[in-house]
Amino acid sequence: MTTVRFNALSVSSRRDILHRLRPTAAWALAPAAAVLLAFWLLPLAQLVVLGGQHRDGGDSGYWQVLNSAQYLGSLAQTCVLAAVVTGAALLVGGISGVFLARQQFFGRSALVALLTFPLAFPGVVVGFLVILLAGRQGLFAALGMELAGERWVFAYSLMGLFLGYLYFSIPRVILTVMAACESLDRSLEEAARSLGAGHWRVVCDVIVPGLAPALVSCGAICFATSMGAFGTAFTLGTRLNVTPVAIYNVFTNYANFTVAAALSVILGAVTWAVLLLARRLAGQSGTVL
């Protein structure tokens, strides 16, 4: 029996074997598919429907959001903040990442390890760290007292939020840039140098285009994380007018489920659109996450 099967297998091509194994493979996907369907797709559909419902004979949730200067303002502010954070993180992380990937020196791996730890810090902790840095009793307050005779406090404003988002975006960019540098062809740089290109020319014309796909996809992730970061904003104060905080306030303080659902759907749609756009720009090479 075994010999017969063995003969049959050796005759059939490899492609046939894959075909034979495929139905089993699809079954292995079933548990994950069930969980995603029940706890992700179904609730999401519910959220989308709920956002379109009319409450107390008024307008639908989406219409209320799109007609309100306050909600639109918070959406715009969130987008601009996320974009600025993404730009700053790409610049800072790009410089450090290329440096760490290219140079060998004593203590380099320790430096890389230290720089990538904060990747796993939750938003609340990052918010607290910003308070320690720039809060009322923070480091900058003490420094300002020393130097200018006044406390420098900017943790509870958009500036504090910017610092917090930057804090958890930089490690991600550094990791991505370091990985992308490994696959960069160094001979291109040497060729450019030997043709007389200065350092800046090499950076602008060789290194940045080479890293572009990685930068675009990583930038999109940073943007998405900054759009949805609730913990940091929550720690720094619920007065900040960014969309996650607005959703939270609408949901808990006013129990207005339709508007909360509509805001969530719009925030999710914007985030997803940016991720898709980045995918289109960067091609399939960039990894999400």
Add this chain to the structure above:
Amino acid sequence: MKRSTLFFAQLVFTLLVCAFMLVPVLLSLLAGLTRNYFVGVSGGLTLDWLVQVWQAYSPTVWLSLQLAVSCAVCVCVIGVPAAYALVRMNNRFSRAFEELMVLPVAMPGLASALALLLTYGQFGELRRSWLFILVGHVLFTLPFLVRPVMAVMQRQQLPTLEEAAASLGAGPIKRFFSVVVPNCRAGILAGVLMVVTLSLGEFNLTWMLHTPMTKTLPVGLADSYASARLEVASAYTLIFLLMIVPLLIALQAISARLSRGERR
């Protein structure tokens, strides 16, 4: 070896970035151990705050550990077969499914939590139990296990090994447990560590899904930041860091080993 000025400029820049990442953490460690933060270290060091935090918040630590371990188990049970299926199928459907799986991570956590809450919040029993939080954590962490496991599976010569096992008469289930799983242990381990780390620190979903009876560590942290004095909040953060940093060190060691394997 002679270094250029550019090298030193970049080094100083990187060290400044490092300072930005580390100084607040050190401040927090210091604040959690000093008797009075406003007086400074000269006021003396103490472990009183840590004891006080442990007395007030230790249930949150245990619940978070319970959640993280259960989450890792659940994600393994559904994630490893899923990764196997995705690698094996490798067609348009599997790529679409992968996309779908990553969506809960890409979406703002608050939106996912709201969706779960508005759909399943009416079932009081589920709403009140910690399993509700577990559902959110599993959704959020699933791709972080599936991705590394898929990467390892793609590198191994799994089809060849499986062919050999099949030709010797091993059925699909036997093949999965005796060929597929042992060959991607490193990927599973890396994924599990990542899942535990993320689950311990998850806040965006958990804040919406928790009840006063099911407070996790990050929820307790947010509470203490809002209401407790700075030293207590710092001591609490210190406990959190003590839990999470060993995991991160292990994770870095494993991913270094994995990438060495890739280059070989």
